[in-house]
Amino acid sequence: MRTQGDLELVHLTKRYGDTVAVDDISHIFAPASYVCLLGPSGCGKSSTLRMIAGHETVSSGGIVLHGMEISDLPPAQRGTAMMFQNYALFPHLNVRDNVAFSLRMKGVDKATRHKKAMALLDLVDMAHLADRLPAQLSGGQQQRVALARALITEPRVLLLDEPLSALDPFLRIRMRAELKRLQRELGITFIHVTHGQDEALALADECVVMNRAVIEQAGPPREVWGAPRTEFVARFMGGHNVLDWHGARVAIRSDEVRIVASGGVAATARAVEYQGDRVALTAKIEGGEEITALVSDAAFFAQPINPGEALRLGWDEGRLHRLEA
Ligand code: ADP
Numbered sequence: 001m002r003t004q005g006d007l008e009l010v011h012l013t014k015r016y017g018d019t020v021a022v023d024d025i026s027h028i029f030a031p032a033s034y035v036c037l038l039g040p041s042g043c044g045k046s047s048t049l050r051m052i053a054g055h056e057t058v059s060s061g062g063i064v065l066h067g068m069e070i071s072d073l074p075p076a077q078r079g080t081a082m083m084f085q086n087y088a089l090f091p092h093l094n095v096r097d098n099v100a101f102s103l104r105m106k107g108v109d110k111a112t113r114h115k116k117a118m119a120l121l122d123l124v125d126m127a128h129l130a131d132r133l134p135a136q137l138s139g140g141q142q143q144r145v146a147l148a149r150a151l152i153t154e155p156r157v158l159l160l161d162e163p164l165s166a167l168d169p170f171l172r173i174r175m176r177a178e179l180k181r182l183q184r185e186l187g188i189t190f191i192h193v194t195h196g197q198d199e200a201l202a203l204a205d206e207c208v209v210m211n212r213a214v215i216e217q218a219g220p221p222r223e224v225w226g227a228p229r230t231e232f233v234a235r236f237m238g239g240h241n242v243l244d245w246h247g248a249r250v251a252i253r254s255d256e257v258r259i260v261a262s263g264g265v266a267a268t269a270r271a272v273e274y275q276g277d278r279v280a281l282t283a284k285i286e287g288g289e290e291i292t293a294l295v296s297d298a299a300f301f302a303q304p305i306n307p308g309e310a311l312r313l314g315w316d317e318g319r320l321h322r323l324e325a
Contacts, residue, residue, distance in 0.1 A: 006031055007052070007157050007189060011061035014047045021047040023213035024061065029157075029206070034183045035191045036200035039210035040236065045193045046161060048210070052191065053082040053159050065156060076102070081155035083163055087146035089134040095121065096130040099148045120148040123182070140171045147182070158183075160192040164199065176203055197237050201225060209233055226253075231323050242323065243289045251321045254280070257293035257313055259305070264314025267291065269305050281305060283313060 007029040014022040022044040029035055037045050050056035052063055054075035063071040070078045089098050096117050097104075103113035121127040124144040134142055143163065150158060163179065164172045180203055183190045194200055200207050201221045208218040217224055217233045228234035231242050234251040241252050258264075259281070267283035270290065279300040282292045291313055305311055 006064075006066075007191075008064040009048070009052075009061070010064060012048070012051065012058065012063065013060045014044070014051060014056065015059045020213050022051070025210075025213075025215050026061075027208065027215060027218060029189055029191065031156075031189055032187045033189055033205040034180060034203055035189065035206045035208060036204035037191060037193045037208045037210065038195060038197060038200045038236075039216075041195060043210040044213045045195075045210055049082070049159050049161055049191065049193050052157070053080055054078050055082065076153070079156040080159055081150040081153050081157075082159040082161065083146050083150045084161055087134075087142045089142060089145060089149070091134055094131050094133055095126060095137070095145050098134065098145055099152055101149065102153050116152060117148070120152050121145075123151070123185075124148045124178075139167055140175060143167070143175060147179075151186070155188065157189045157191060160190060162193055162195070164194070172199075179203065197225075201237075209236065211236070227321065229324050234321075234323060239294075240321075241291045243285075243291065244287075245320060249323045249325065251323055252291075252315050252319060254292045255294040256319045257291055257315050259293060259295060259299075259303075260312045260314035262312065264312040267311055267313050269307050269309045269311055271307055272305065283311060285313065 009025055009027045012022055012025050013020070025048070037048065039045055047056060051058050054073060058071045062069050065079055090101065093101065096114060099120055100113040100117035103116065118127055118130065121130055124147050126141060126144045126148065129137065129141065134145065137145065164175055167175060176199060179190065179192070192203065204221050206218060207221050207224045209216045209224060211232050217229045224233065225237045225239065228237055228240065228251060231249060234240040234242050239254055241254060241257065243250060265285045267285045269281060269283045271282040273280040278297055279295050280292055281295060281300070282290055284290050293313055
């Protein structure tokens with residue numbers, strides 16, 4: 001259902017010359033939700049985000065926020081703010097002045113803008129480093145400053161373009177928890193572009209999966225992951241096998257494929273990958289398709305299988321999930 005605070009894309013299209021980067025997409029983002037926009041490189045995620053932010057013109061269609069058409073407004077007047085992948089901090093300004101920058105542009109007096117900047121630095125746990133220059137900060141710290149700087153405009157929608165991609169894996173997981181906490185505390189909508197499905201599953205209230213300039217599927221992460229509508233979504237979100245089964249294209253979760261003593265289908269093991277808590281066994285079934293079974297490490301090593309060996313794979317027929325053509 002649609003409410004006053006929603007951000008809505010209406011037949012939104014972006015063309016660069018002959019390239020259609022975003023093709024007539026319509027979508028309503030619920031207020032105060034954490035949305036992950038994901039899909040392979042080149043599918044149109046950044047173009048969509050930049051049009052919402054006002055850093056890219058709209059070729060046709062519209063963008064509505066709080067019932068108001070915003071696509072002709074300059075970025076600062078939209079009620080949106082963007083955090084860039086490279087953080088884009090001013091190297092010659094200290095942390096406090098970086099955060100306060102947009103208020104200075106608006107002519108807000110020094111005492112007020114410093115007070116507000118410090119409140120936001122407090123929110124991202126960076127108040128103690130307010131006097132440092134960006135070059136004196138770690139990547140994760142720079143990111144917090146960039147967040148505070150985007151939030152000082154009190155946006156209704158914060159747009160984040162691959163905000164975690166520059167961080168090492170350990171810090172990435174810590175920062176994503178922090179982004180989620182911030183979004184909850186602020187109660188505004190975050191739209192976070194990522195090409196990582198793990199990141200989207202961990203963070204999102206809603207996953208919007210794009211492919212070739214259109215939205216292929218949108219919904220809560222468990223729905224998009226667990227009930228992919230198309231082969232593309234099943235393969236992109238991962239964790240599924242896609243195969244022809246009695247004339248239909250179907251998906252079956254890898255963790256629901258079992259090694260069975262009898263019944264099922266005959267297969268030949270092709271690869272065994274140890275993943276710590278489980279083992280990914282890939283096998284070729286009759287007819288030539290490959291299927292991956294995720295088996296607990298205890299079950300696998302009780303009766304290990306080597307590549308080249310024959311085995312049988314089974315699953316509950318009721319768990320096969322038919323895909324749209
Ligand atoms: P994503 O963020 O999903 O990687 P983009 O929105 O950046 O996708 O790009 C979508 C398509 O538009 C791609 O084919 C890309 O090459 C093209 N594109 C993006 N920006 C420009 C531009 N400024 N000029 C021309 N083509 C562009």
